[in-house]
Amino acid sequence: MLDRVKKVAVFTTAPTKGNPAGVVLNADELSSAEMQGIAKKVGLSETVFCLKSEQSRLRLRFFMPDKETPLCGHGTIGAVWLFLKERDNLVSQTITVETKAGQLSLNYDELTEELTMSQCPYQSHPFKEDRAALCQVLGISETDLSEELPLEYGSTGVWTLLVPVKKAELLGKMQADNQLFPDVLTDYPYASIHPYAPSQKDGIDYEARHFSSATAGVKEDPVTGTASGSMVGALANSNKLDQLELTIEQGASLGKAGLVRACALNNQSTGEYAISISGRCCLGDF
Known part of the structure; x- marks a missing residue:
């Protein structure tokens, strides 16, 4: 299963800098135990699993090596960026995602190549x-x-x-x-x-x-x-x-x-x- 994991460097344009996140697209068939096992083997601070959602474009689950967490900022940005890139769709747009911390909105700006992610109120x-x-x-x-x-x-x-x-x-x-x-x-x-x-x-x-x-x-x-x-x-x-x-x-x-x-x-x-x-x-x- 590890061959399905792609590594995305977030908050940087250098592959060895920033914060790396593991991302697994089309992960609907994986159980929670399988997701946790993959995250532990990958060993990054977070591995993100992308699933279908009835209310958003994507549903995201975030796993640290030892536990699931409701939200991860760099994991969300990395997963959405890879989702759009794999579809050759890195154009200016807004995309919503479902997480255990709530529904969030992200905006991609093709001029700056930045993803902006809304978070829950402070x-x-x-x-x-x-x-x-x-x-x-x-x-x-x-x-x-x-x-x-x-x-x-x-x-x-x-x-x-x-x-x-x-x-x-x-x-x-x-x-x-x-x-x-x-x-x-x-x-x-x-x-x-x-x-x-x-x-x-x-x-x-x-x-x-x-x-x-x-x-x-x-x-x-x-x-x-x-x-x-x-x-x-x-x-x-x-x-x-x-x-x-x-x-x-x-x-x-x-x-x-x-x-x-x-x-x-x-x-x-x-x-x-x-x-x-x-x-x-x-x-x-x-």
Whole structure:
């Protein structure tokens, strides 16, 4: 079955950069157990299975090596890009997909070659646990935490802890102990941790890393779409902005640098932030 898996590099145009996702098209005949087995053998942070949907163009299921997850940003973008490419249909259009986190809309722009993915409205939960313990599992000191940026749990479909630090150089020095995350993240024991910092690089607003949850089966995700969506939501909300667009670099410490463009737009009637992420893709090599 592994010969059916194609590798898509997401948030990059270089086959060995960005965040790779495994994608299996026409996967309706596969059982959940078979999908999980394939994802474990593939060994990427997520493998996406494309199925028929009665309400959308596609139904997507996302499997980490050790468990299914309701949503994956880079997996969604990679799967839709491959779906369109295989049909020689990479032209400007909008496509809807069904996921366990809800129905989502993606727009492909043939001029920029970007796919823009809508996400669920931003949700947040304050971090009330021990900051010193949090820093210890990340290998930093408490004085490294930024006092100006929001430290909170965020979700646009999957919960992650957003951890702002003062300088981007600190990101590369982190040595996370994922197995200790549940002891520290008592409100959301199986959340991931997403440290970030302002960037000094031209054209980049923030740099980030993403340490996977204790049960994900992988230690770190190179470039994450859902967490980038939570980042822009948290920053827009903390500054009470009507709209915020960011360019985020992630994966540099792993040699897989990729770029995510993330946008938050306040809905004046509900007070919620609509979130979208954008990126480019290419075929990768196993």
